[in-house]
Amino acid sequence: MSLLEVSGLTIRSASAAPVRDVSFAVDAGERLGVIGESGSGKSLTSLAATGLLPSSLTPSGSILLDGREVVGARDAVLRPLRGPVVQIVFQEPLTALDPLMRVGRQIAEPMRRHLGLRGGALRDAVAAALDEVALPDPRIARAFPHELSGGQRQRIAIAIALAARPRLLIADEPTTALDVTVQHGVLSLLERLVAVRGMALLFISHDLAVVSRMAERLVVLQNGSVVEEGPVARVLAAPGHPYTRALVASARALDDVLDGAGS
Numbered sequence: 001m002s003l004l005e006v007s008g009l010t011i012r013s014a015s016a017a018p019v020r021d022v023s024f025a026v027d028a029g030e031r032l033g034v035i036g037e038s039g040s041g042k043s044l045t046s047l048a049a050t051g052l053l054p055s056s057l058t059p060s061g062s063i064l065l066d067g068r069e070v071v072g073a074r075d076a077v078l079r080p081l082r083g084p085v086v087q088i089v090f091q092e093p094l095t096a097l098d099p100l101m102r103v104g105r106q107i108a109e110p111m112r113r114h115l116g117l118r119g120g121a122l123r124d125a126v127a128a129a130l131d132e133v134a135l136p137d138p139r140i141a142r143a144f145p146h147e148l149s150g151g152q153r154q155r156i157a158i159a160i161a162l163a164a165r166p167r168l169l170i171a172d173e174p175t176t177a178l179d180v181t182v183q184h185g186v187l188s189l190l191e192r193l194v195a196v197r198g199m200a201l202l203f204i205s206h207d208l209a210v211v212s213r214m215a216e217r218l219v220v221l222q223n224g225s226v227v228e229e230g231p232v233a234r235v236l237a238a239p240g241h242p243y244t245r246a247l248v249a250s251a252r253a254l255d256d257v258l259d260g261a262g263s
């Protein structure tokens with residue numbers, strides 16, 4: 001059984017169906033990339049997988065998370081899954097952070113709730129979590145989100161997402177809002193944490209180079225539907241769908257420009 005199994009997922013609004021008949025699965029410890037242009041349904045799919053769709057949107061089909069049905073589930077069923085089973089890191093770190101709470105406390109809260117840590121053990125775990133996201137300065141724990149840089153905030157959002165030791169991390173364009181040099185550091189950090197913890201990763205991006213680096217297998221979304229799926233190496237070497245061919249060709253063209261600039 002896969003850790004996340006999406007089958008025939010359709011998401012409807014009052015006037016449209018922005019996601020149609022999407023199916024894919026993520027096994028424990030696997031890294032799956034989802035790529036697609038803006039508006040192709042990447043974020044709605046990841047929100048549906050965690051039961052976080054806005055109430056104006058209605059999902060149908062099936063989403064099994066660790067064997068439990070998410071589509072139509074009550075909050076009492078979903079709440080225990082968020083944390084130990086699945087967590088999301090969003091594009092904009094501020095959406096995940098409480099502006100009025102020191103960041104150390106925001107990391108401590110899920111550790112207290114889900115791992116039952118208290119007192120000195122909790123303090124040590126928060127320090128270790130900050131160290132793990134390469135923010136070892138103890139002053140960071142006492143900072144408020146607005147006192148940190150964008151890259152530091154995203155590292156904190158990652159530390160909060162990982163605090164309850166989820167088995168699946170969904171990263172929805174986690175570096176798109178960061179400048180390029182900072183992006184690289186956050187991607188390396190995610191790569192390392194996923195490997196060290198043996199976590200599964202659902203990595204969402206519109207950037208082929210970035211998803212190819214982070215994932216072993218790719219799902220290509222266009223206009224709310226899956227148009228191609230396969231191992232990264234195969235998709236890059238022999239893209240089957242015209243949209244994927246266009247993505248690969250434009251990534252190559254960019255590479256050529258960069259190579260030309262460097263020589």
Ligand SMILES: Nc1ncnc2c1ncn2[C@@H]1O[C@H](COP(=O)(O)OP(=O)(O)OP(=O)(O)O)[C@@H](O)[C@H]1O
Binds near residue numbers: 042043056057
């Ligand atoms: N709350 C909503 N109600 C109705 N339609 C919505 C809602 N949220 C998103 N949509 C529509 O669903 C489609 C898919 O949106 P989604 O946010 O999943 O795209 P995306 O692939 O994540 O794009 P991006 O790369 O820009 O983040 C879009 O056309 C969007 O307009």
Ligand SMILES: [Mg+2]
Binds near residue numbers: 044
């Ligand atoms: Mg999105």
